[in-house]
Amino acid sequence: MSILLLLDMTVQSSATLFRRRAFPAWTWGAAGVLAFSLSFPATKAALPAFGSVITGLGRAVIAAVLAGAALLVVRAPLPSPSQWRRLVVVSLGVVIGFPLLSAIALQHVGAAHAAVMAGLMPAATAIAAVVRGGERPSRGFWLAAGAGLAAVLVFAAVRGAGRPTWADLLLLAAIALVGVGYAEGGALSRTMPGWQVIGWAIVIAVPVLLPLSAYSLLTDPPQQPGVSAWLGLAYVSTFSMFVGFVWWYRGLAMGGVARIGQLQLAQPVLTLGWAALLLGEHVDLVTGVAALAVLAATGITQRARAPVLVEQDRAAELVDQAAR
Helix, strand or coil: CHHHHHHHHHHHHHHHHHHHHHHHHHHHHHHHHHHHHCHHHHHHHHHHHHHHHHHHHHHHHHHHHHHHHHHHHCCCCCCCHHHHHHHHHHHHHHHHHHHHHHHHHCCCCCHHHHHHHHCCHHHHHHHHHHHHHCCCCCHHHHHHHHHHHHHHHHHHHHHCCCCCCHHHHHHHHHHHHHHHHHHHHHHHCCCCCHHHHHHHHHHCCHHHHHHHHHHHHHHCCCCCCCHHHHHHHHHHHHHHHHHHHHHHHHHHHHHCHHHHHHHHHHHHHHHHHHHHHHHCCCCCHHHHHHHHHHHHHHHHHHHHHHHHHHHHHHHHHHHHHHHC
């Protein structure tokens, strides 16, 4: 009887602990998604004055100041040689590839249009993680991923007079790169704190980004930036590039990828709302239907991988408990 009572108390204690951790985990995760959802509108606001290179790559130079300071304050240990190599992959996808290609694309399409395309990001991340981890997902996973891509291509064709435009192809390339970066960063965050992953990924890119940004400033100086342009650049440099990742990774670490990762499905919808509210873009029926189709397909891919993600979360919790 006493054993049963002890087990019951343990279960109740575990459930209480889970509830206490779940709320802040969802809060941190939601804060990260909210920060990311404003990235396209902020980029769109900064582009006319600063151009694609400063808006796309210069943001990371500014973010490197924050990231470098944070790493110094906590005296973060230097990554190992194998971690440095993996950080390069994260940097190429998240710090360089996605910001630059999406900034170039947003010179030709609206933030609402880009939001529909970006609905594929969770699916792209899942595909990269599947390939990287040697997983064998169900046929439904691949069918859903293909349906999401088809929905995006149809939407792009409708908007591009029968065929996707170069801006659409750039967005797809950006999504593929960020998917690889997210997947590698997620795997790497099992061996080091998640915010340090993005922090080091930003810092190691500075030797490449700084001369490119300086050259762009000299050859194509800012064109009378107004308040909205400065705010847009400040936002993507601070929140999109670093602070949002700190919040997002903290939510994932506290609540697990399987649970908190689902919040990312809300990002395209939020971006559509911001594009209409802040930029005055018109979100018509075609855009809304395409967004819902992409979200549905992405949701199925996430659900198909849920058992694998749960096992990964359990393994991470066991490692964390053992470390304590």
